[in-house]
Amino acid sequence: MEKIIIQRLRRNPVAAAPILRKGGAHQQSKTAERTQIRTQLRRESAEWRLPAQ
Numbered sequence: 001m002e003k004i005i006i007q008r009l010r011r012n013p014v015a016a017a018p019i020l021r022k023g024g025a026h027q028q029s030k031t032a033e034r035t036q037i038r039t040q041l042r043r044e045s046a047e048w049r050l051p052a053q
Contacts, residue, residue, distance in 0.1 A: 028036070
């Protein structure tokens, strides 16, 4: 019987890079950040206004 040599083909590391870049810490979307800023501004302006007399 002949010996069968099985070699693993090396993958192209450049092609795999986009898949690896998807990971990482979760972040708020830009829309959520803008909404949070607007809400905070409304809260601060409500505190700043003088009470109605």
